[in-house]
Each structure stands twice: as structure tokens, then as C-alpha cells.
Amino acid sequence: MTSSPQIWMITGAGRGLGRALAESALEAGHIVVATVRGEHELPAHDRLTIMTLDVRDRGAARDTVRRAVEHHGRIDVLVNNAGYGLIGAVEEASEDDIRSVMDTNLLGPLWLSQAVIPVMREQSGGHIVQISTVGAVGTMPLLGLYNSTKWGLEGFSEAMAAEVARFGIRVSLIEPGALDTAWAGPSMRFSSPSDVYDEQRTELFGTAEVPWPPGDSAGGTTPSDAAAAILAHVASDNGPLRVLIGDDAPEQVAAALDLRRQDYSRDPRFPGA
Ligand SMILES: NC(=O)c1ccc[n+]([C@@H]2O[C@H](COP(=O)([O-])OP(=O)(O)OC[C@H]3O[C@@H](n4cnc5c(N)ncnc54)[C@H](OP(=O)(O)O)[C@@H]3O)[C@@H](O)[C@H]2O)c1
Numbered sequence: 607m608t609s610s611p612q613i614w615m616i617t618g619a620g621r622g623l624g625r626a627l628a629e630s631a632l633e634a635g636h637i638v639v640a641t642v643r644g645e646h647e648l649p650a651h652d653r654l655t656i657m658t659l660d661v662r663d664r665g666a667a668r669d670t671v672r673r674a675v676e677h678h679g680r681i682d683v684l685v686n687n688a689g690y691g692l693i694g695a696v697e698e699a700s701e702d703d704i705r706s707v708m709d710t711n712l713l714g715p716l717w718l719s720q721a722v723i724p725v726m727r728e729q730s731g732g733h734i735v736q737i738s739t740v741g742a743v744g745t746m747p748l749l750g751l752y753n754s755t756k757w758g759l760e761g762f763s764e765a766m767a768a769e770v771a772r773f774g775i776r777v778s779l780i781e782p783g784a785l786d787t788a789w790a791g792p793s794m795r796f797s798s799p800s801d802v803y804d805e806q807r808t809e810l811f812g813t814a815e816v817p818w819p820p821g822d823s824a825g826g827t828t829p830s831d832a833a834a835a836i837l838a839h840v841a842s843d844n845g846p847l848r849v850l851i852g853d854d855a856p857e858q859v860a861a862a863l864d865l866r867r868q869d870y871s872r873d874p875r876f877p878g879a
Pocket of ligand 1 (some may be wrong): 617618619620621622623624642643644645650659660661686688690691710737738739740745772779781782784785786788789790794826872
């Protein structure tokens with residue numbers, strides 16, 4: 607039990623990383639408002655309140671924050687976790703594919719951040735934790751629309767961190783590498799494939815078949831290890847804005863940053879070129 611229990615609100619908490627975060631926060635003695643869309647795998651707990659929220663709905667996001675504050679008096683930590691991946695070349699993705707992934711991964715966290723900032727400003731403190739990805743630093747072919755949602759998330763969140771620091775509000779960007787969840791399996795969505803990208807699909811994923819055939823386990827960092835690292839970060843007084851999760855994450859980010867620097871360095875005016 608922690609010495610000072612906090613009120614945590616976690617979106618997409620029915621399974622995967624969100625569920626692990628809810629469980630770890632409860633284990634640490636905190637009070638948790640977990641939002642789910644429907645069926646979920648959360649066990650009952652006396653410090654757990656479950657609310658229904660589809661993060662694409664701005665009005666519902668505001669309403670859920672309002673109800674959480676009515677219930678618990680404050681929100682100390684908001685974790686914008688809900689999200690999913692989309693496999694498809696830019697040329698393949700339909701308008702629906704694109705709007706849906708932007709609505710969920712980019713606008714969902716934006717609506718919730720907007721709803722919670724006045725609450726945290728009023729209480730002179732709080733922490734907004736955005737679940738981003740190493741794919742918000744680099745990109746991967748056939749994952750570009752997903753990448754763009756998380757690049758967008760990082761863009762507004764970095765600026766927002768500077769805007770709200772004066773009100774005592776912290777913002778963190780959590781960048782996991784591979785997590786052992788349903789993200790790369792049953793949760794993954796796919797644009798309607800064109801056979802001109804089959805060769806690339808095979809090179810990257812070992813199969814041109816989409817949706818992917820079901821696999822045993824995604825591999826990667828366990829959700830509970832990832833959750834423990836996020837809880838430790840939130841508990842620390844002065845952590846960095848960006849937090850890498852998993853042994854594969856640092857190298858992926860370093861490679862992406864090197865690529866950018868190499869590209870800029872082709873301009874002789876670039877410092878150090
Ligand atoms: N797994 C990875 O390798 C990995 C790596 C880096 C970052 N991430 C990020 O980590 C976060 C959590 O994903 P995960 O790995 O735990 O995958 P997951 O097991 O598939 O869980 C995703 C969660 O998001 C929820 N969700 C999806 N769309 C939603 C919507 N419109 N409104 C509300 N909830 C919604 C899902 O709810 P339902 O149960 O209702 O579908 C589910 O609870 C995501 O933001 C993902 O992009 C994952």
C-alpha cells in the first residue's frame with residue numbers, strides 16, 4: 607500500500623496493457639477508474655470503478671471525466687492507453703480505416719486531455735500519461751497510418767507538457783517496443799490488400815496473407831512488467847518526458863534518430879554535417 611493513494615483513470619483498461627496498469631495501480635493501493643468499451647477481463651475490486659467509454663466520442667470523454675471527479679473528487683493520473691494498430695500501405699487504406707484509427711489513437715487522447723486539464727489545473731497537480739510507441743519516433747512501411755496517429759499524439763503532447771507544467775501538471779510519453787498483448791494479433795486491423803504490396807508484406811511479416819493467421823503469442827515485454835515500469839515512472843518526482851519500455855525499445859529509437867540525423871546531414875548547412 608502506497609503512503610498516498612492516487613485516483614487513476616485508465617482508458618482501454620479491459621485487457622492488455624490497460625488491464626495490467628489497472629491491476630498494478632490497485633496493488634499499489636491506488637483508486638482506479640477503468641474505462642472499457644464492453645466486455646472486459648477486469649476482476650472486481652473495492653477500489654475499482656468501471657465506466658464505459660469509447661474514446662472516439664468527445665462528449666462521452668468529457669462526461670466520463672466529470673463522473674469520475676463526481677465520484678472521487680479528483681483525478682491524479684490519466685492514462686490514455688486505448689488504441690490499436692492498422693496494417694496497410696498508404697495507398698491501400700480506406701477513408702474509414704484512416705478516420706477510425708485517427709479518432710481512436712490521436713483524437714481520443716486529445717479529447718481526454720482537454721477534459722482533464724481543467725480538473726488538474728483546479729487541483730494544482732496531476733499527470734497525463736500518453737501510451738505512445740517507439741513507432742512514434744521512427745516509422746515502418748505498411749504501418750504508416752498507425753505511426754502518424756502516434757506521431758500526432760507526441761506532437762500535441764510535447765507542446766501540451768510545456769503549456770501545463772506551470773499548473774503543476776506533468777505529461778509523459780510512454781514508448782514501448784513490442785508488448786505481449788493482443789495488439790499485433792486479434793486486435794490488429796488491416797486495410798483491404800492490393801497484391802502490389804504482397805512482396806513487401808512477405809518481406810516484413812513473413813506472409814502476404816491478411817489478416818495474419820493467428821499466432822500463439824506476440825512475444826515482447828509482458829504487460830505487467832510494462833505496467834510496473836510505468837508506475838515507477840509516475841511515482842518518481844522528476845522523470846523524463848519520454849520513457850522507453852522494453853529491452854528492444856532503446857535500440858529502435860536510436861536507429862530511428864540516427865536515420866533522421868543522417869538524412870539531415872546531407873544538407874551541408876546542418877550543424878555537424
Ligand atoms: N502491444 C504492443 O506491441 C504495443 C507497442 C507499443 C504501443 N502499444 C500501445 O499500447 C496501447 C495498449 O494496447 P495493448 O498492447 O494493450 O493492446 P490490446 O490488448 O489490443 O488492448 C487495446 C485496448 O484498447 C481498447 N480500445 C481500442 N479502441 C478503443 C476505443 N475506440 N475506445 C475505447 N477503447 C478502445 C481495447 O478495448 P476493447 O477490449 O473494447 O477492444 C483494448 O482494451 C495502445 O495504445 C497501443 O497502440 C502497444
